[in-house]
Amino acid sequence: MHQDWIWGLVGGLMIGAGAGVFLLINGRIMGASGIIGGLIDGSGRDTVSERIAFLGGLVAVPPLLVPLYRNVDTHVSHTIWVLILAGLLVGTGTRIANGCTSGHGVCGISRFSLRGIVATAFYLLGGALSLVVFRHILGVI
């Protein structure tokens, strides 16, 4: 669809606004992997309620907007090993690199952080290679 990029831009502005609220009002970096990871490894012990509130908004608000859409296509994989392997890779990788698309990407690139830019370059490379291997060579996705 040729209008996708407009909605992409509008959605991107909203994501930026969410990150801006979290930074200016709460004084925190909006990084999804850090917010979740801090709950799992206990490093976010002092900010548990704030983390849960953020994740609550992230999970609960999208379905409230669904009446505005006819249907939401997610195309999530139904293959069990794909979901498990991908989840393990995403969880491990984001915690080792200390950030994901929201932390390193949205919040890092926008302040010209070298770490954010390098991380983004390498997860894009990893993603492109993943598509080459799993889609074009192995044909499993």
Next chain:
Amino acid sequence: MRNFFAFLSGGLFGAGLLVAGMVDSAKVQGWLDIFGNWDPTLAFVMGGAVGVMFFVWIFASKREKSVLGSPMPGPFPRLVDRNLVLGSLLFGAGWGLAGLCPGPAMGSLSFNGWEGWLFIIAMGVGMALAPRVKGWLSVFDRSTLEVPPCENIPEEERALARDSRAPAR
């Protein structure tokens, strides 16, 4: 109050992901599929979000504290190291495989059924395992094999070592 604005921020993030179509894993994979049917939408999403945050950072740099009084984040680490590069490669591989990264995986949880939950659980396990995997990666780090120079040994420990060598009277 902090929780209210955290919820609002998460809500804006989730709503933005839905509007942008980033809850659709096929669209995300389309962006990464540069040798297939490439979909540039994610560049506009990233551009929009980074554009807003560029101005937010300018504004934030003039403030000592956030609106609710907590200190602004930072100073940030500046070191580009092995963990940053290898961790990002692993993350990217998983991102491409399922078309999900942590934010959209949470945002689309209510549409994804058991598949979405399975991914989130595996992601949580991966996060819990990350310190161990980080340890495995350190086999590449030659500096761990070197003995630290004695200037790095704290004075108390050196004094202790001196005392234990002193002849008993």
